[in-house]
Amino acid sequence: MTKITPDPRHTLTLRDVSEASGVSEMTVSRVLRNRGDVSAPTREKVLEAARALGYVPNKIAGALASQRVNLVGVVIPSLSNMVFPEVMTGISETLVGTGLQPVVGVTNYLPDREESVIYEMLSWRPSGMIIAGLEHSAASRAMLARAGIPIVEIMDIDGDPINHAVGISHRRAGRQMAEAIIAAGYRKIAFLGTQMPNDFRAKKRLEGFEEALAKAGLSLVDREFYSGGSALLKGREMTAAVLTRSPDVDFLYYSNDMIGAGGLLYCLDKGLDVPGRIGLAGFNGVELLDGLPRKLATMDACRLEIGKKAARIIAEAPGVAQVEELFPTLEPGDTIRHA
Amino acid sequence: MTKITPDPRHTLTLRDVSEASGVSEMTVSRVLRNRGDVSAPTREKVLEAARALGYVPNKIAGALASQRVNLVGVVIPSLSNMVFPEVMTGISETLVGTGLQPVVGVTNYLPDREESVIYEMLSWRPSGMIIAGLEHSAASRAMLARAGIPIVEIMDIDGDPINHAVGISHRRAGRQMAEAIIAAGYRKIAFLGTQMPNDFRAKKRLEGFEEALAKAGLSLVDREFYSGGSALLKGREMTAAVLTRSPDVDFLYYSNDMIGAGGLLYCLDKGLDVPGRIGLAGFNGVELLDGLPRKLATMDACRLEIGKKAARIIAEAPGVAQVEELFPTLEPGDTIRHA
DNA sequence: CCTTTGGCTGTTAGCGGTAACATTAGCAGA
DNA sequence: TCTGCTAATGTTACCGCTAACAGCCAAAGG
Structure with missing residues (x-):
């Protein structure tokens, strides 16, 4: 048996619950936080009152008081x-x-x-x-x-x-991918990525990538950047741009799977032999790739x-x-x- | 000129800033919130002290006091x-x-x-x-x-x-799509969607869709549900399942663009004539669609x-x-x- | 029967800010 | 010179809750 809801405009406090259940605010607090010893009947009474009133504790006050x-x-x-x-x-x-x-x-x-x-x-x-x-x-x-x-x-x-x-x-990830690509026999490698000066991780991957290329006496034959828009579409567009500009590239390394997927779709559309004539790889291991006509090479980012x-x-x-x-x-x- | 940083373990309060700048806590509070009149020199002094100390106000206390x-x-x-x-x-x-x-x-x-x-x-x-x-x-x-x-x-x-x-x-959205599909002459229509009992919006779209079909004397010839996993891949699998089970369907209505995209890729893989032999539509208007080989019919969700x-x-x-x-x-x- | 103990509940004093009001000083106008 | 005002700053009283400690009472022990 609890009081009827008081002024519904007034936001409830511990005091309301305490008055409704006839115990001190402290006891109510203890019940609602499951802390300290409270007898079963009291606990019930309090919970019932809180529920009936629709009390939602004020964490702001709680946090300030408890410093937690x-x-x-x-x-x-x-x-x-x-x-x-x-x-x-x-x-x-x-x-x-x-x-x-x-x-x-x-x-x-x-x-x-x-x-x-x-x-x-x-x-x-x-x-x-x-x-x-x-x-x-x-x-x-x-x-x-x-x-x-x-x-x-x-x-x-x-x-x-x-x-x-x-x-x-990411540096190592870029390096590993480059090594795998080189080992597979590709030599004319291009990079396609985002134009985000603050995507440091993509930048590090590229650095590692170029480092490994250099060690093999290679360097990027082309690079293309984008910003904004649909990544899938951008992947297509960038790929088209690179293939036009550098028709002899044999590998496209993308800074993420989404643009890589766009590039893959583009290559397939054009009837290019993937991975024979041209290879592709992305980064992240997004599950989206599972649904593509061909599985894009990638590295999961854990x-x-x-x-x-x-x-x-x-x-x-x-x-x-x-x-x-x-x-x-x-x-x-x-x-x-x-x- | 402000005091040297005190105990770095102690979290700073207004009082620290107030002591460091030689004014009351209230004045510091006013400066930091840009409220009330504070003279320019005082403001500078306070801001400088706050910056030097690295003070970050405690919104918990502020919120409690201001009730905002x-x-x-x-x-x-x-x-x-x-x-x-x-x-x-x-x-x-x-x-x-x-x-x-x-x-x-x-x-x-x-x-x-x-x-x-x-x-x-x-x-x-x-x-x-x-x-x-x-x-x-x-x-x-x-x-x-x-x-x-x-x-x-x-x-x-x-x-x-x-x-x-x-x-x-969403009811209307489903209806509209059905009407467009019927108007385009498709008759053997299947639905492919998520198995989520709590996705009420997808459910409402389907209801509206079936309602419009019924009004045209039609009903779904097949339906397929999924849950979890890569939506793109699921779209493929579901589409394969439906096409196998009901080879004569001529339209696939998907509950979202992602599975629709999977379905589209599948149909194109199989060399099906889209949209002649079979039509497809999704829902949401995700920008992903822009990169697909063919643009999936959809409805943007605003x-x-x-x-x-x-x-x-x-x-x-x-x-x-x-x-x-x-x-x-x-x-x-x-x-x-x-x- | 009186203490001790421990379970349960209440009281007090903040937590770190801010609203509202009080105070002070400086200056214009009478 | 004195009043009245305004701009700048300080003081006080909480905001709603919890830590810490203080009571109280029944059961247990001596």
Whole structure:
């Protein structure tokens, strides 16, 4: 038996529940958080009152009082390229059950935006931060470093982490792909990628790639960049441009699977012999590729695993900084000829 | 000239900045929020001290004191299907400059999960909520209804909104597509879609679709469902299954573009005459389609616009509930023959 | 019978800010 | 010179909750 709902305009507080159930606010608080000893009958009474009133606790007040916030900030550059959603999945899966909750911020690859997203998030005093990449503005690094919470930089490990890091070496990934391509006998190799000065990971892959080419006495015969628009379509267009400009290329290395898929569709349309006359490879290992007429060569970026490990680090809050390197596997698919 | 950084382990408060700059906490607060009159020299002194210390305000305390939270909760079923990222884009774009910030929660089409995401979000007392769909558990509806903040249900308008709604009529969308297909002369029509009991919008499209078929004296000759996995690949497999089982179908209506794209690739692989022998259509208008060898017929879901309008409603917090219906346009592409 | 113990509940004092009001100083106009 | 105003700053009282500690009472032990 609880009071009738009072003024429905007034937002409920612990006091309302406490009055409705005839115990102190503290006891209500204890019941709702399952903390401390409360007798079964009291607990029931309180829960019933809370339910009847439709009470939703105010975490703002709770967080301020307890100095604990069950939030984990996740800062990523984009949601639309299939890679970060999977990282998020890994994070969420691991966080479920820890009482922690991810909060996402998107930077669109803009350092300024990243800085303000970080600032905004830190101002909510989260329990930890997961942030893509190792390159941040000095101010961003400083904020993160002195926030006094675990910081996990993900995706990349080629650089100097603030605290923890989980990712792969993009430099090495580029190198490995180049080696595989060269081993397969391709020699006239072109690169097709995004025109994003702040996609450091793509840049590192390209660096590693060129490094390995150089070691074999080769260099890129052509390169093409794009920005914005439908990646699949851009892949087609860029491929057309390269093939027109450099008709003798025999391999196209794409900075991501989506444009690679567009390129593959284009080559097939044109009736080119893939992988005989020309080979292709992308990067990421997005599941989209499974549905293509031919399986594009790629390298998975360990996205799910990265998300899981990063979340685990936050949840366990280890004292010492740790760097976890994951090793992507090369999936040759059907677009690199067998050596 | 400001004091040297004090104990770096101690998290900074207004008091630290106030001491460092020799003014009261209140003045610091005013400076940092750009509110009230503060003389230029004082402002400078404070900003300098705050910067030097690396002070990040505690929004938890601020929110509690001011009873204002600049957060907008956004509850969506999934991030991985290309549709919600675009809605998010619309929301973010509109919110930038209003001082409001979106916070995303993902439900994976699970009502229980939705309920807990809503509860969790409301406990942070956001300024508004944007939530996909009109179907929610009774508890969810109750929580939202009595939260005392603007609630905008998006994507769909076929139902009974809690408060505001912005979206399209999926029933009508299904109907329109069916009418176009029938008008083009197709008669043996099959449906291919997701096996998600909680994807109410896909369900409504199918209902509208069948309704229009019935009006023309037709009914689906086959249907096929899937769940999980690569949508593109599933589209292929389902299409293969349907074509094997019902060799005489002349149209395939897919519940989303991704499986439609898979189906299209399959048909082209098999050398089927599209759209002569067989027509295809999807739903959403994802930009991915632009890169396909042939343009799949589809209907855009007005995703960007929905995001923008929803955000605008929250930002302007109108007194009266409003329902905004948007009207998707049918894009016949190259996979419906011209009547 | 009186203490001790431990289970249960209440009281007090903030958490770090901000609204609202109070105060001060400086200056124009009477 | 004094009043009245305004601009700039300070003071006070919370916001809604929880940590820490303080009571209280029944059962257990001596």
